[in-house]
Amino acid sequence: MFRKSPLAAVAVVQFMVSLDLSVVNVGLPRIAAGLGFSPLGLTWVIHAYALTFGGLLLLGGKAADRYGRKRVLLAGLAGFALACLAGGLAQSPGQLVAARAAQGIGAAAVAPAALALLTAAFPAGRPRVRAFGVWSAMNAAGGALGVLVGGVLTEYAGWRWTMFVSVPMAAVAYTLAWRVDADRPPAPSARPDVLGGILATAGMTLLVFGVVRTDRHGWTSAATLITLAVAVALLAAFVAVERATTRDPLIRFELLANRSVAGANGYNLLVGAAMAAAFYFASLYLQRVLDIGPALAGAMFLPFSLGVVAGSVLAVKLGYRVAPRTLLIAGGLLTAAGFAWFSRISPDGTFAADVLGPSIVASAGFGLCLAPVVSTATAGVPPEQAGTASGLLNSSRQIGASLGLAALGTAAQHRTGDIATATSLTDGYALAFTLSATLLLAAVVVAITVLPRNPATADANPATGGANPGTGGANPVTGGAMRSSARRTEPAG
Known part of the structure; x- marks a missing residue:
């Protein structure tokens, strides 16, 4: 029975998708030199993925609900792997941008289908706690390790391997997903x-x-x-x-009438905006101000990865006694404190003095948020809409990341000015970290004011959703009935 569980497949999928969001960033200068990108054209290596991924997530979630999560997951994995292979073999800027757009299409099918498959497979209580804990740890580890993997591959194997690296992972995920019991989607009405x-x-x-x-x-x-x-x-x-x-609408707005779903997506959008921007500017600070190479800069994100895993484990342990709303508030405040600490960086700083401490604080807070925001965003959602809810959650994070990078990048560039010195760059990055902390505080306000204090769908582990007493023990994430039917902006220089 264990071999038919989707957990292993979903874990590999989430790690792969998260890694792909950041693995290319460190290699962009080598990509520009290798294929002859213009400075403005190079940004479309990032934007092409963000456009298709963010724009098609709702459609991907709906397709998973309508045609079957396993079927959509397998199709998305096959397309994603082919796109990665094409990107690694690209011989011109246009070919690489097209491959990145195709990767985004595959990811938009894979991400919501995988999460919906996970929520449908695990019952309330301890199994779901562990499943969401694994999902959140792999989600965070993929994003953080993407910088390390990208730096090492770019420096020692060549930038093309930042594309090729996802092909074997997609093959492994496909093999694992093939063995999962197929779900039975409702007959289209x-x-x-x-x-x-x-x-x-x-x-x-x-x-x-x-x-x-x-x-x-x-x-x-x-x-x-x-x-x-x-x-x-x-x-x-x-x-x-x-x-x-x-x-059969693409999304039923009863979903957003659910305060848990609406609040979690608002929270997720703000956190996504803050994390994407702060992560990006931390990488720039290490490389452009502290003059650290790509491989070593990637390695310096390992404490961040470990902090996220530690926060995720703590969320699982606390989830049996603490409501998800409380974890989201605590995690948001802790992450905001880490970003506020980051804003004190100096032009002559060091990794130990300016980066290590705030990385650990911010990452632990972020890890504390991951599983609770997923369970909250899917609480009370009937099974035929689980994919839609998952697509909505992924979409809010991706749109938030794009908006956050653009807005904070513009602010940082304005503060830096036309002459990029170590001091002016540091001033711009520090402002971006301050604004990231502000976004986290806004997310905490959303959690306090929108999320229900005592959700009706509470179980023995409130952090992950569970049995609704009013439905005879039905799982509110997958079986509870509802009452009604980057931008990648680099400062000047």
Whole structure:
């Protein structure tokens, strides 16, 4: 029976997807030299992935609900592996950008399908606690180790291996997922919501596109304002269509009427914005101010990885006695404290004095948040909408990361100015860390004011959701009934 559990497959999938978000960053200078990217064109190695991943996550989650999570997961893994292989073999900037976009499409199918498969497979109580603990640890480890792996591969094997490295991982995940018991999706009762899918995907993609292009067009430029206005109009039309349709909608807004789902996604968006920006600027501080090479800079993120794992383990242990809302508040405050400490970096600083301590504090707080935010975002969601809820959670994090990088990158660049010295760069990075801490405090406010203090779907382990007394022990994550049917902006220099 154990061999049919999706936990191993989901763990490999989440590690791979998280690693792929950061593994390329350290190798960007070598990629530019190898393929002849222009400075502005190089940013699309990051943006192409963010656009397709962020824009298609809701559609990927809905596809998992409609056609089966295992089926969508396998298809997404195959596409992801082929895209990684194509990226490693790319001979021109256009080929690499196209491969990165294809990677994003595969990830948009894989991420929500894997998480929905996990929530459906584990019952309430200790099994779910452990499952979410493994998921959150692999999620964090992949993102943090991506910098280390990317630095080592770039320096000793070549930048192409930052693409190739995901191919064997996808093959392993595919093999493990193939052995998982297939889920039985409900028989489609209506035609797919094609119009809703087009509007949601176009609106979210255009939103990310407008944000990431602020490296060429400022936030107040006509190009940016028009792009964002069209994105908002498309998303508003999507909401109107979804509310009016009597067919099978892409998302039922009863999901967002659930305070746990709405609050967790708002919290996740703010945390995603803060973490992506802070992680990026910590890497820049190590390499551009402290003059540390890519491999050693990647190794210096290991304490961050260990801190996230430690925080995740602590969340599991506390989850049997502490409500998820409390863990999210505590984790947010601890991460904000770490970022505030980071904001005290100096131009003549050292890793031990300026990076190690705040890395441990911030990472432990982040690890404390991971499992509770997933369980909260899926609490009370019926099984036929688990993939949609998972896609929504992944989408909020990805959109938050893109918006955070763009906004904080612009602020840091403005503080740095046109002349990039060690002092001016440090001033810009310090401002970005201060703003990251502010975003975490805003996330804590969301947890306090939006998330229910005593959720109805509490079980022996509130941190991971569980049996709803009102449903005879039904699992609120997968079986509870509802009452109604980067931008990668580098400061000047």
